[in-house]
Amino acid sequence: MSDAIGIKEIEAAAERLAGHARRTPLLSSPLLDEIAGRRVFVKAECLQHTGSFKFRGAWSAISNLPKKTRGVIAFSSGNHAQGVALAAQRHGLPAVIVMPQDAPQLKLANTAALGAEVVLYVRGKENRDEIGERLAEERGLTLIRPFDDPDVIAGQGTAGLEIAEQMAGEDVGALDVISCCGGGGLTSGIALALADRRPDWSVRTAEPENFDDVARSLETGEVQENPREDGSICDAIVTPRPGKLTFPILKRLCGPGLVATDEECLQAMAIAFLRLKIVLEPGGAAALAAALFRKDQIEGESVVVVASGGNVDPGLFASALQQYGR
Amino acid sequence: MSDAIGIKEIEAAAERLAGHARRTPLLSSPLLDEIAGRRVFVKAECLQHTGSFKFRGAWSAISNLPKKTRGVIAFSSGNHAQGVALAAQRHGLPAVIVMPQDAPQLKLANTAALGAEVVLYVRGKENRDEIGERLAEERGLTLIRPFDDPDVIAGQGTAGLEIAEQMAGEDVGALDVISCCGGGGLTSGIALALADRRPDWSVRTAEPENFDDVARSLETGEVQENPREDGSICDAIVTPRPGKLTFPILKRLCGPGLVATDEECLQAMAIAFLRLKIVLEPGGAAALAAALFRKDQIEGESVVVVASGGNVDPGLFASALQQYGR
Incomplete structure (x- = not known):
């Protein structure tokens, strides 16, 4: 195991994953595009084995x-x-x-x-x-570390390879790929994969408001911490700070970080239920929420949103539907 | 347009659909297999464009x-x-x-x-x-008739071609394919496709209890009607009687019909939420409900369940989670 991670390591991980991990679908809906004001493609990692990209x-x-x-x-x-x-x-x-x-x-x-x-x-x-x-x-x-491990980052990067393949036939113009971001394993893996396959695309992070350590770190160029770890419903993507291996990659390859409130994540969950028929957890809906509700911070004519997970307690999901399911 | 429908018409439909319809994933979960007592593969047609196989x-x-x-x-x-x-x-x-x-x-x-x-x-x-x-x-x-149209039946049959392809690598023993059934367009299309690709498999229908016109028609060999059309939450698969074109196909190719109660469909919706992260409507969950709760009426070592649609009102979905989401 070395700290070097590049396209070769991601391709090797893809070979190890073949026949074991699921090639998750890239979903879309004209009714979703209408809300977002641009074409939206959703990489449904909630449909991965165990309900998340992990x-x-x-x-x-x-x-x-x-x-x-x-x-x-x-x-x-x-x-x-x-x-x-x-x-x-x-x-x-x-x-x-x-x-x-x-x-x-x-x-x-x-x-x-x-x-x-x-x-x-x-x-x-x-x-x-x-x-x-x-x-x-x-x-x-x-x-097995959750993100600061080259093999883990390479594994998450296989989602990026799939996105490049699945978008190959689409004529979508300038494109932002927005990924839900905690420690940065998924986003850095995807950014590395796309730096090879689609260097013309922009990769962006999405985090919960008040737990935006990556966005602030990207802005200042130095690792910033979150003041606390509890208090967000986006449990899946709340981490104290960006990873030691992941942050240099994010800094080198990603555009400015995006942020979404808990309420926006709940609303994105309800919209994904209505329009795509998938189940997202709050942290897994942050990228979709950013695409839907932070439109003016996105430049691409189209976006790919990584819907990273769907492990949400039924009570919280039901309450998202009751508040926003119309 | 002729009334003859066979594998050539389904293959021709598949060519017309290529690049337009979505190749929906075949999902599974070890925790779902445990409940069903056999391996379960779920053809997630709720992820098709517009949220159903239609x-x-x-x-x-x-x-x-x-x-x-x-x-x-x-x-x-x-x-x-x-x-x-x-x-x-x-x-x-x-x-x-x-x-x-x-x-x-x-x-x-x-x-x-x-x-x-x-x-x-x-x-x-x-x-x-x-x-x-x-x-x-x-x-x-x-x-455009909903099921008594050869082109429509051929189109639905493309789901059967995909199931055969997606299951090609799996070593699953004897297999039942269970499809939610209203007028019979989906089931007859799948049965025709699989009669060509996998004649060793058994194709079964799943209907709501008290609206089981197809099961009774298959049992008696003659078209039977439902006494009424209202009163089921499985609106998607309640029809007065099997179709004129579809019933002869079902009679020739399908095993005995399965039935599930509304409550079992709601429970299957909650299980699909928890285990697969997909949204099913009651009628779209009937086949999964039959696989989970009518085990003794299924002979295969494994089942493929066609989860035919996910267009459910948020209030009904929330109530399914509140009742059965644990």
Whole structure:
């Protein structure tokens, strides 16, 4: 494993993922285009195995481990957890997942149902990295980091390869690719893939308002932190700061960061329900929300939006429909 | 146009649909398999343009019309309506759609939003066929029937070709393909396609309890009617009787019909939300409901379920989640 990540590593990850990860569809609707005021293509990663793009990076990393590996460990609020749990199970490896005790019920339950051992910690009080590293050492487990790992970034980048292929036949003019962004694994992977395949496109991040560490880091050119980690419904993409490996890539390849409020994410979830028939979680809807509600900050004639995940508790989804489903 | 429909007509429809209809994904989840007690593959036709398989048949029929066609007309509770509206719009043809006044709001609104002129009638009191035929004659429009049309059946059959291709790599043993069934256009098209591609598979219909005209017709070998047309939440697949063209095909090629209650359809919608991240309407969830809750009536080691549509009003979807989303 080296820190170098480029198109060759992403193509190698795509070969390892072939037949295991799902090639998710690129969806569209004339009624969605009308709201956005431009053509919108939605890369539906909520339809990936385990309900989010995280399965790509998990499979990429686990399929590249040495044969003597005894098991894996991961820390995650839920999507990376499920991705690692399923990828480990299919490789016949035990998995321990360290999760915040306030993670959505659905994510906790699914991670356990996929055969992983779930260890809970209190967000903001306990350091999940320390817990993960201690358990890894005690049990001889290999830590699968959620974004600061070249194999994980390369795995997420396979979504970018697919976008380039799936858009090949479309005559769409200047294009922005907007990706929901937490630690930056997905966005940096996609940016690397598209820097090779479509250097004419612009890659943009989307984050929750008040948890926009990447947008502020991109603006200032230096890593900025979020003042807190709790208080957003976009749990999937709230991280303390951009990753050490990912930020230099984002800084080199991405345009200015976009932001969406929690309310805008809920509204985007309702619109995706009505127009595309897919289920998005708030954090997975941030890029679509930016495309729909921050139109004046987007230059492309068309956008590809990465809808990164759909693991949302039913009560929250029902309330999004009740507020915005019309 | 002739009444003969076979694999050549379906293959020709597939050529006309290429690049216009979406090749919908075949989804699965280990957590879904666990509930069903066998492997389950879900052909997600809710992700088809306009949110249901109906776009296939509409495109197939409209793309095969003579050049002098002045416009089209259709009667539909909503999914055929939207399919015809969009296919006509993209062919530059005006469309008139005759819809029951109690059709789901979402379907009425979307049909109009796709540029069609919507004409309402009262279900059970007025005869939609007569209204449609009168308007067709008055305005010189070509009637696009929802299922009793060879081009429509051939178009729906393209879903069957895709299922055969998408399952090609899977080692699944004996297999039942279960399709939601109203007038029988989708099921007969799929049955014809699979009779050519996979004659070893069994094709089954799924209908709402108390509206199981096809199951009873298959059982008795003669066309049976439903005593009434209202009173089911599965509006998309409630028809008075099997079609004239479709029933002989169903009788020749399909196994015994399956049935699911409204409650089972709602539960299947919640499970599809949780496990697959797709939105199904009640009628579009009937086949999944049969796979999950009528296990002992299925013989295959695996099933392919056709999830035929996702055009459901938000309030009904939210109530399915509140009742069954856990």
